[in-house]
Amino acid sequence: MEMDDLPKGELPPHLELQRTRVVCAADAPSYTESVQYSGAYMAYDVDNSLRMEDFRKNFRVEIKSLNEDDIEFDLIGIDAALANAFRRILIAEVPTVAIEKVYIANNTSVIQDEVLAHRLGLVPIKADPRLFDYKTDEEIANEKNTIVFKLDVECTHMGERVKNASDQLKWLPAGSEMPPDSKTKFTSFGCSQDSLPAFTSEAIASRYPDIVLAKLRPGQAIEIEAHAVKGIGKTHAKWSPVATAKYRMLPEVVLLEDIEGDLADELVRTCPVNVFDIEDMGPGERRATVARPRDCTLCRECVRGDGWDKRVQLRRVKEHFIFSIESTGALPPEVLFTESIKILTEKCQRILTELL
Amino acid sequence: MEIGSEVDPSSATFSLTDEDHTLGNSLRYILNKDPRVSFCGYSVPHPSEARVNIRVQTTGAPARDVLKDALHDLMAIGEHVRATFERALEQHKVTRSMNEMSMRSGLTSQHTSGSVRDQ
Ligand code: SF4
Numbered sequence: 001m002e003m004d005d006l007p008k009g010e011l012p013p014h015l016e017l018q019r020t021r022v023v024c025a026a027d028a029p030s031y032t033e034s035v036q037y038s039g040a041y042m043a044y045d046v047d048n049s050l051r052m053e054d055f056r057k058n059f060r061v062e063i064k065s066l067n068e069d070d071i072e073f074d075l076i077g078i079d080a081a082l083a084n085a086f087r088r089i090l091i092a093e094v095p096t097v098a099i100e101k102v103y104i105a106n107n108t109s110v111i112q113d114e115v116l117a118h119r120l121g122l123v124p125i126k127a128d129p130r131l132f133d134y135k136t137d138e139e140i141a142n143e144k145n146t147i148v149f150k151l152d153v154e155c156t157h158m159g160e161r162v163k164n165a166s167d168q169l170k171w172l173p174a175g176s177e178m179p180p181d182s183k184t185k186f187t188s189f190g191c192s193q194d195s196l197p198a199f200t201s202e203a204i205a206s207r208y209p210d211i212v213l214a215k216l217r218p219g220q221a222i223e224i225e226a227h228a229v230k231g232i233g234k235t236h237a238k239w240s241p242v243a244t245a246k247y248r249m250l251p252e253v254v255l256l257e258d259i260e261g262d263l264a265d266e267l268v269r270t271c272p273v274n275v276f277d278i279e280d281m282g283p284g285e286r287r288a289t290v291a292r293p294r295d296c297t298l299c300r301e302c303v304r305g306d307g308w309d310k311r312v313q314l315r316r317v318k319e320h321f322i323f324s325i326e327s328t329g330a331l332p333p334e335v336l337f338t339e340s341i342k343i344l345t346e347k348c349q350r351i352l353t354e355l356l
Numbered sequence: 357m358e359i360g361s362e363v364d365p366s367s368a369t370f371s372l373t374d375e376d377h378t379l380g381n382s383l384r385y386i387l388n389k390d391p392r393v394s395f396c397g398y399s400v401p402h403p404s405e406a407r408v409n410i411r412v413q414t415t416g417a418p419a420r421d422v423l424k425d426a427l428h429d430l431m432a433i434g435e436h437v438r439a440t441f442e443r444a445l446e447q448h449k450v451t452r453s454m455n456e457m458s459m460r461s462g463l464t465s466q467h468t469s470g471s472v473r474d475q
Contacts, residue, residue, distance in 0.1 A: 034385075036384075036385055036388035036389060037388050038388065038389050038390060038391045038393070039391065047391075048389070049389050049390060049391045050386060050389035050390070050429065052429065052432060052433075055433065055436070056436055059436065059437070059440060060440070061437075061440045061441045061443075061444040062444060063444050063445060063447075063448035066445075066448060066449075066452075073441070073444070075437075078433075078437070079385055081381045081382050081384070081385035082382055082385065082433065082437075084378075084381065085378045085379070085381065085382045086437075088376075088377065088378045089378060093378070334441075334445055337441060338438055338441065338442065341434045341435075341437055341438045341441075342438075344378075344379075344382070344430070344434050345431050345434045345435070347375065347378070347379050348379075348427040348428075348430050348431045348434075349431070351372060351375075351379075351427055352424060352427050352428075355370075355420060355423065355424055355427075
């Protein structure tokens, strides 16, 4: 059947809307899934396959804000499947270094050994994980796979009370100071870590100096050695390099008709995050405009009242993601994102070599 | 590991160990977007087993080759995302330092958000 009234190679507007937008009504959202099948629009002579030239042409990145710990950027023209892959890798598969073993020589504080060890594990350590190797259980700790810290504090009867914070974790670049017994040798460093070029400028320490580990009363003391190794968030959340890695779709607020006068005032008042503004149209005439759609939280307050769903439509742009990454401090957030892409590539390469 | 038929290479299930939804869902997306694929789906058979099964049925091409192409496509996409991201980052840093400079010299700063399209 020939449909001459339709332009070739183009979807009719209602299908285009379903393909590219999630429409959020007051009760439930619709068209939430992305249309993946390449032949989905064959009847309209529209190719829904993934073509690299098209992707290259349409994909954009916009950095919105960047500082030492946080980044926010827009990924435009990419499917949720891939944006989600980056997010999942950031949370669970980009490695960092965290304390894994704690040898306790003395702990007379009120904090039990295992709780103290757990607290130490969660301390973010500022060390570039790319400079270290993974350590297997059989391997002996060496300068390439282990960082050793010492914590030796005591609260005396005469002095002040001691608050024991993360800056008292002292880095031992030469390895363990524990007396090696015949069976276990704690570390065998080939050289001192501070002689390695990467660490000469700055000592390895906690990212934040003021994390309270324990509080001591007079007479109490802690003497421990903590060994940090490289790992990933999948194994334990302490290795996750991000506090959060999240994305949301770009909100789009559409006024289906002109909203004027008192209705416009009501609309502006309804929105808790001030998405709407009033435009003056001359004496006594006011019209509502959508000024800050990006701030919309999708609370749906503006489509709830009588007849409002006929005036306002809330949408989300499916292939536009507002991505934000909060680093815990081991690596800057922008480096984390590029690392996550590298890990995705490595996964592909591994499968490819296995398929050969 | 590939489970397929000896006589008909156009359908197969690939069982990938040590992988999860991260790769499963990305590959399903890319495979479904391939015109040679008539059906593609994935499943994680059990949550405590690190394994994902990907089913690929094609209109004729060997499923293995189609999967390989999908993996290459995924890597190419990753590479393009990385290049574009880094370019945007560079541009962002340049505009930011320019804004700081003009602020120090007392000029009004203009905010330009860095949008980058990599050809
Ligand atoms: S959904 Fe909520 S935040 Fe968004 S525009 Fe409506 S009232 Fe404002």
